[in-house]
Amino acid sequence: MSQAVQAAPAPPGSVDDRVRRRSLLASVLSRPEVGSLVGAVAVFALFFAVAPTFRQAASFATVLYAGSTIGIMALAVALLMIGGEFDLSAGVAVTTSALFASTFAYQLNLNLWVGVAAALVVSLGIGAFNGWLLMRTGLPSFLITLGTFFILQGVNLGVTKLLTGNVSSTSVSDMDGFEQARAVFASTVPIGGVSVKITVFWWLLFVAIGTWVLLRTKTGNWIFAAGGDKAAARAVGVPVRATKIGLFMTVGFMAWFVGMHQLFSFNAIQSGGGVGQEFIYIIAAVVGGCLLTGGYGSAVGSAIGALIFGMTSLGIVYAGWDANWFKAFLGVMLLLATIVNMIVKNQAAKR
């Protein structure tokens, strides 16, 4: 206080001498994904040290693949969380999409691409339904998507049982369009002697687009605003309703994409699959710096979160540890990451 009194009166328009410009370091540290980056380096170093297999390029391609199937969904879930909402139906929605594509094409004896297109419509529809119901009722998205989670889970099992008398869909590997669809959704690209799954490239592309949208477009601004303060956003003319419904539809789109990948890499789909995956996506997003309360987070962060997930799940195997420890490790990662994120964010805000 005494310093403020002693200071010469500042001319109008000049910088307030009580606040200094933030240093570059502080600006970097205030990025949402910094905490997860530190975590990713630590996990990488750990398994690099203890698991010789982990050091091979082929293993790293496998890690990237594991990261990509989680990461594509985690990206959409992260965008949704930045927009202030949850989607608990994201895990089973993947299975629903895959089941629908294969069952639709098989039962009506159509080209698989028709099934793929129809599944896209269904997935976008599920997302739109979640979003519409949320905006219509004003209930928490946690409850609404918990409802759709159970509905989809039941429908997946019930309809598959009804049509095939089985718990999995019929194999689609001999149907028209399978090879082309497989090339798009589930092929392998050789790079320097290492086989890399095509989902890795799709993942990178989606994350790049996600980052671009989030940081450099109007829509991105609206996503942050809708999640940060819905009422404030609405008051300045941001179409909050459309933004949120769009985010749920983005989750639908990614669920469709991952569903198609599963369908064309495994040929048949287990109707009970996907349960519990929604939490993995949320964990990846949170580890990547998304706040549970919305309005803060990044697309790159979700990718780093998914990469940590991939490194951990395979690293444990490569290190020869009992894979049953994986879930415990995941929980510790989640807690550490959120604590680190919180500390880093508070420190950066002070500077």
Next chain:
Amino acid sequence: MSTPELDAGAGHSPNQEILRLEDVGKSYGNVHALRGVSLSVRQGEITCVLGDNGAGKSTLIKIIAGLHQHTEGRFTVNGEAVRFGSPREALDRGIATVYQDLALVPLMSIWRNFFLGSELTRGSGPLRRLDVERMKRVTEEELVKMGISVPDLDRHVGALSGGQRQCIAIARAIHFGAKALVLDEPTAALGVKQSGVVLKYIAKARDAGLGVVFITHNPHHAHLVGNHFVILNRGRVSLDAGRGDVSLDRLTNEMAGGAELEALSHELSRPGSTPEPAAAGRTTTEN
């Protein structure tokens, strides 16, 4: 009481009328939140709306801002009768509202907040993107014009003081071509010094030719800058006077409910009788 700098020229001015409410009322079911309210807002003038909690100030703002629709009376903007369906429609008519909670998103940077909902872009098609450089530059220019200094445009709004946030919200409204500025209790949560700063910006907005509706429950703040005073009491107008017709004392008195306050002062000023619990408390401490 009033400094020359903040003083506004009194009386009925020839300035153009921007907003006009005639016998406007609003009922929620069978509750009449607002009844027969008339007021006008002119260019380059400040109309103060005063009232206690529950007097209908918020309802009035919501009608002007387009969040609610009036159920009775006439609301005209530049002589044209309107009934807004959304805040966007009000904005398009040049009515900007700065709410008590400011409509700023705490975790977004200053420049993103400044342009929220009206972002500048360049390029076209899928390459249409935010023009970050221009938005930062304009934000800085506008803030400097208002005499607001902020350390870093990338800083989150949540890290700023209440007064700074209020000023950013006002600067934003002025920049986006508001003709009428509605301020919802801008000084309510601020200290004495910060209130002074915000009042200066309100005067600047007026000097920039805006019609200002200044909603407050502080008659001192209102009297410093207002040209015209409307006091709401239980959803009705209980005083409607120009600057020359009302003193600060009268304003304070009316604001507190006039007759009600007299009754209250009568009730409270019974000589010799001390309230029981206080008396008991004193006895124990003295022992």
